[in-house]
Each structure stands twice: as C-alpha cells, then as structure tokens.
Amino acid sequence: MSTEPDTAAPPAPSPADRPDEAPARRFWAVRRIPAALVALVLLGGTGLLLYDVAAVRADRTAMQWRRDLADELATRPLDDVWVLTGAAVAVVLGLWLLVLALTPGLRAVLPMRRRHADVRAGLDRDAAALILRDRAMEVSGVQSVRVRAGRRKVKVRAVSHFRELGDVRADLDTVTATAIDELGLAHPPAPTVRVARPPKKG
Secondary structure, eight states: OOBOOOEEOOOOOOGGGOTTSBOOOOOOOOOHHHHHHHHHHHHHHHHHHHHHHHHHHTTOOOOHHHHHHHHHHHHSOTTOHHHHHHHHHHHHHHHHHHHHHHSOOOTTEEEBOBSSTTOOOEEEHHHHHHHHHHHHHTSTTEEEEEEEEOSSEEEEEEEESSSOHHHHHHHHHHHHHHHHHHTTBSSOOEEEEEEEOOOOOO
16 A cells, blocks of 8 residues: 655645634533532531530530541641541642633634634534545545544545545645635644555455
C-alpha cells in the first residue's frame, strides 16, 4: 500500500479577519450530576449535624458517631495512615471540584461564529466530521474516507482506487478547507489530509 505524506491546507479566515462579528467562546457544561451529588452530600451531612447539635442543646446524648469522631480527632496522631488517607481524598475531591468549576467542558461542541451578539450557536464534532466526510466523498477517485474532527485539527484519511494520489490529495485539500470554512466555526481547525491506495488482496 502506497501512501502520501500529510499536507495541511491553508487555514480558513480567523475571527480577527471579521471585525463585525462578536467574539465566540466555548460552551460551559451544566454538570447537573456532580452538582446534585455535592448538594445531596452537603445537605445530608449538614442536616444530620444540625440535628445532633440541637439534640445536645435539648439535654440529650450526642450521637455515637459524633462522639467517636471527636475521640478519634483528639487522640489519633496527624501522621496516622487513616488521617493522611482522608486528607488526600479530601484534597483530590477539592481539586476535582475546582477543575469542574473553572473549566467550560462540552469539548464535543464547537462554537460557531457570532454574527449577532445575542445569538450563540454550536456544532457537534461528530456532525462536523460527518459533513466533512460527505463532502470528501464527492471528490473523484475517493473510495472511502475517515474524518476525525477536533477543536484544533481535522484529520482526513482517504482511500483512492484510481487517479493519481497527488491529484486526489490536492482536490481533498481544497474541498476540506472550503467545507470547514462553510461550517461557520469561530475557530476553524487546521485540516490534515492523507491519501492512500486500498490494501492489496491476497
């Protein structure tokens, strides 16, 4: 099977070349499940603690778990393995929550150009790859195409059963660059095209 080296098509015009467009930013994930779990844990723990404090104020005995916890915290040394393990778990959970709070998420949604300041739109990466694949299949000589669309790069892997590989690759470069620009993405990914012959049978 013969292959041709990767080629990068000229990048599409950047948003800076379109001064009349509003800046487009990534979409932020709602993250309902992590938020709901954290809220439930905090609500349950706070409610249980407040109930026990109120019971002690009413001249009742504190719950056994709170007395055991107070004894452990008072007597167990700080270099104990369980204390260190608990601290490490708390740090990891805290860092995880900070990452969730400070990062937008939704990596599968590519923001589109904003021609109106009050309108935002996004395109799913799989949908973008499907559109680019359909456009690539229209090139003469292309037998099959695989497209992987990322936030910064689009990888096109085509199989050509006739025509010169260089001619097919040149057409794919043009078609892919044009199709990416027509997607209307705020940050058009750079395309990389590779063309190869189908594997020989037998």
